[in-house]
Amino acid sequence: MTEESAASADAKTNGWEPKMVVFCCNWCSYGGADSAGMGRFQQPASARIIRVMCSGRIDPLHVFNAFLEGADAVLVTGCHIGDCHYVNGNDKTKIKYRYLENVVHELGIEKERLQLNWISASEGERFANFIRDVTAQIKKLGPSPLKPEGVA
């Protein structure tokens, strides 16, 4: 067993919690996260939310940076297509995401570590479920291979 897989096996048994960077747009998915809290939907404490005005603002560079700084997963969330506060911001997200997905996959990072989801402000339960599902998936995979040394 190599050193890395031993470490991830160790992490799985020791109650390791993944750290995920969640990009939320101000108008929909951030509201969704809010209503998840107000509705008291249980979710694991793995998400670190970064609020942006629109999901179209998320540059692939931000996602790379999150991975390189040690995020185990990066989630991109925004308004449903057609509901964008800025008319077509999330259409642009979709295009950028298409590229990003290909590059990240080709780089050898598991598909589950980068996900896109549309969540509206009223879908608190959907937000909580999404975080819960992804956390479970990442727990199975173990820490990200891009995590720098010394970062938990």
Add this chain to the structure above:
Amino acid sequence: MQKGEMYVGWSTKEDVRKRGGSGGLVTSMLAAALEKKLVDAVVVLKKINEFEAVPIITSDVNEVLNSAGSLHSVPSHFAKLIANRDLKIALPAKGCDVRGIIEQGKRNAINLDNTFIVGLNCGGSMHPAVTREMLEVMYKIKPEDVHGEEIEKGKLIFETKDGKEHAITIDELEEKGYGRRESCRYCTIKVPNNSDIACGNWGVTGDLVGKATFVEINSEKGVKLLQNAIDAGYVQVQKPDEKAVAIRVRIKGVMEDLGKKWKNKIFVPIDNRLEYFRKELEHCIDCGACKTVCPTCSCGDVSKCTEYHSRSDAYRMSMYHLVRFLHLADACIGCGQCSDVCPVDIPLTRLYRRFANPVQEQLKYEPGMDMRKPPYFEVKLNE
């Protein structure tokens, strides 16, 4: 004369016809364009020796005529040379040069209306350092003794100063790791139909073999170029027969199939890709040469890939390369310049193509082949 027509032509100047590859038509056409003020300048390669040449922008007709002759082991790229200069210019260009020029045109660095592109059929070029080594190891001759080189019927022939010819088949050379640059092996743009006028020796038959050039006109600018050269008395053309056209199509097909075969051979799926990329990039010294020569990159000195990259971050992957992998996913034309200039011999073109192949296939986008906007900048994907 109009778009889509094909001709066989040659230079009327005895000297150019003798020295130039395939009848010196391209040289004469460029000289005529300059003399008749169709353009203000022409790009030519100024030869130093068989393995070295510098591309220059010149307005001197004699300099253009002197440049006659082909050099297979000088893989230069002209797109960056003429970018941001705003010249009325004519230049010879291989398939990848043309693609680079069109990509720069899309990024507003070259005015394509003022650029006359003479496309050259290209089966591949060779790296000068590799060629020198190959001459010593495979041909057992000194690089300094080489007087001329030629590619004929799949054989690479070098002529030494004492008049002897040394020939080895290209397949044999490539098996040993010499021969064409890797990016040329899997290139599938052999006849540059994206240029204004595509020239080459494929399709030249009978007595004319080696003494004439086959021309296909691809645009209105191409018509202007050739008509101008004929009016000025620099070149002569005639119609090719049907057999010649068929031969050209056949050679093109064979070369493209060969390219596709190489592509499948080189880009085999890898299991532990992250480890592979990390290993390939671990010697990178951040010199930035790959970005400087990249013919589709037009950010200039202040760019995302360099500004957000710092060695002190000690990341597991270089941010510089990650950003470039992403940016080139839809822009990479596979010209091979980055691999050529890398001081630590990272096979960069192969890495960039690993990202570009799936993206360009998925989006059905071929950069540099037409004026379609890069899909990354579209507001909505049309699917």
